[in-house]
Every structure is written in C-alpha cells, then in structure tokens.
Amino acid sequence: EVQLLESGGGLVQPGGSLRLSCVASGFTFSSYAMYWVRQAPGKGLEWVSFISGSGFNTYYVDSVKGRFTISSDSFKNTLYLQMNSLRAEDTAVYYCAKGTGRVAASHVDFWGQGTLVTVSS
C-alpha cells in the first residue's frame, strides 16, 4: 500500500524558512517522479515543484523559483521542500504526491494528507 506522510509545516514569519518532509512507503521511491502541490485556504490546487526519480531533474512553478528547493533521499525514501523567503501568499496546505513516471508524470496517483504552512507576522 502506497503511503505518503508529510511533516514540517507550521507558522512562520514573512521572510522566514521552513523545510517540509514527505516519507514514502509501499513503492520503489527512486522509480517515480515526486511532486509538491499546494492549496491555499479556500482555493484550488497548484503544482509547486517536482523532482525526477533519479533526483537529477527538478522543476518549479515561476512564483517559487529561486526561493524553494526540492530534493530527495532515496535511501530514506524521503522527499523534501526547502522553502526560503516565505511570503504571505505561500500560505497553504502542501501535499506530497507520487507521479506515474520516472522523469515526469502524466498525472499523480497518490497523495499525502498534507501539511499546513502559515506565513504571518
């Protein structure tokens, strides 16, 4: 059974940093691209970043480029999202999701339960 468990969310001041983690189980972690998707309160889903199964290829939505860094550790089956220079508009539930391809995916098929990031003074 595929399981994705996020952690690391919380309240942070504007300009601050947080690192999100997502521990994966139930599949061969290095064989699939992994995604971070966020959802602002009362809003829709927004793809944020993804990393290939090898960890060599990373992609970001324009609004987080230069501020967020995605990484993965295949030995720990863990996905990370380092978030720096946080802004109020980054406030959202952040979901970890499994892709269906090794390099890029046509869709994501499993989601974690999400972790809430609140950026506020």
Place this chain on the structure above:
Amino acid sequence: QSALTQPASVSGSPGQSITISCTGTSSDVGGYNYVSWYQQHPGKAPKLMIYDVSSRPSGVSNRFSGSKSGNTASLTISGLQAEDEADFYCSSYTSSSTLVFGTGTKVTVL
C-alpha cells in the same frame, strides 16, 4: 502556465447525470491525452478518479467517465449519489513537462 478553466459549480439530483468541463490550450489539454480528474472532499486530500482522459484506477466506480474533444476535457458522473458531493479538479500534462490543474468545480447533490 494558466490554470485550466472549469465551471465554479455544477449541481444535480440523485440519479441524474452531470458533466464538468475543463478547457485548456493546445499546449496542455489539446496536445496530449494526459488529462486526469481528482475528487476532493472537505478537509481531505484529493483522490484520483480518471487518468489519461478516460481510464479509471482500480476501485473507482464506473459511474465516473472521462472524454476529450480538442482543448476541452469532460468528466461525467452518472447516477449521481450524495457521496459524490465534493470538489473536482482536472489536470493536464503540459508542453513544459509540468502539470497544470483546473480552477475546480463544486458538485452539489440537490
């Protein structure tokens, strides 16, 4: 990359069929047969309902079906049930190798 366009809300009575549209461009919906649909109940994570335009994951009811014509994809829910009341999001693979989601549709069962 702009979000795909969905109607804000769709409603129907139990037993009826409803259809949700999802409009993109030739760089996403129209360019690939990689449209997926997700159901999200309040406070819960999204759940994959349809992938690759019209395929259903194991365990998803055959009351859910998908199709595509040009730059517009559609999700049809037949035999509407109370448990179908939720938000639905479409998603598409894009020419940038990324994913884009739709604006979301709230389905109400009257």
